[in-house]
Amino acid sequence: MTHASRKLPATFAALLLAATLPACSMLPKQAPAATYQLPLQQPAQTRSGVHGPRADGPILVIHSPASNRVLDSDRVIIAQPDGRLAAWQGLRWADTAPVLLRDRLAEAFIQDGRLTVHVDSAAPAAELDLLGALRAFQVEQRGTAPVVAIRLDAQLAERDRAGAGVSRRFEVVHAAASKRETDVIAAFGAASDALAAQVVDWVLEQPTASATGSDARARHADLPSPAAAESSHSTR
Template sequence: MTIASALRFTALGLLIALSGCSVLSSQPPSTTYDFGPLAAAPSQPPAPLPKLRITQTDGPIWMDGSGIYYRLQYTQAQRLQAYSTQRWVDSPQHLFNDRLRDAVAARGPLSWSGDTTIPALKVDLLAFEQVFDSPTSSRGVVRARATVYHKGLIGQKTFVAEQPAPSADGQGGVKALSTSVDAVIAAILDWTATLPLDGAQASTAPPAPQRR
């Protein structure tokens, strides 16, 4: 190979390398979100909860990742898409579970998840998406099924919350979904407080020794 040919190959390699760097540098960085701080406590305290344990929140397989999903209801209602540069810091199930545990602890004693002597609350996320009804209007939709059990089913109910997004983009969707999460959790715990949890816990307690 001549010196001229070698120089041409070297120049070509540099151009390819620079082109690759240009492509990589042109990709915008990802922005990550969580649900933000807990909302301020309401002026009217909610009903307290008896001792309760929380099992891991589950959801469909597409919620295992950290994508923020949206649906163009007005044109592609059957298609669920993820934002390319905006993500959650963790999966929606994990974020929801942490939020739920904090909310339970604020209303009563929270036991560790392996304590089978007390009732358990299990939540399955069924929907967790930003729905666009038009190019400029969207809402955060959270649908969840709550199950309370202890040596058998105590209660089960599905809850839905929808909140309008303040802007028609991923950031607006995050705010709407975060608000919807808090609304769903509050509704779940209000319902849970109406269930006979104290009786379920007492029914499995060992009998008191009789005096002779």
């Protein structure tokens, strides 16, 4: 084999590589995903002017609801009629669905003004915890137009009474104006506002939420400490 013939494989490989480079550069680049915040449909002044803030109102801690792995992401989820879940290509939320809904609930309570609100905080002085499980935060096809469905199993728990509390399921379905992504995102905002308003009304209907913070703290102070209870028991 001559020196020239030994160079042929290397030369051929170089030519092949050079020929493929332009083809690679012509492949379409994936467009960056559009990132959306959850639209706020209801102006802040709509509810905030109805009730004056109560500085002595109970302190409520709003926790991010639990969810499955699909919902606990920044993808816009589409629920297919056959039960399959898919992600809307090219669309993302600014945060995960549980965090988006938690923040919308907090915003609704702040606008209402009757409770002091903390988010995902230990807040040792708090009297109430709003917990929940997010069951749906998705686009569904019902009839000819897409709708947004949000389902939340909410629980209002009292910190000074172990095991005490109430629970309720909330479900809102809001039709999108069209299949365009902007209309679907707007429907998510409207559905979230409607659900948050229902949760606020439900919480404030509870006796524990209507009591003043000083009343709640007084009830808590009246409860005997474990040490005092044990001492009282031993003297009998």
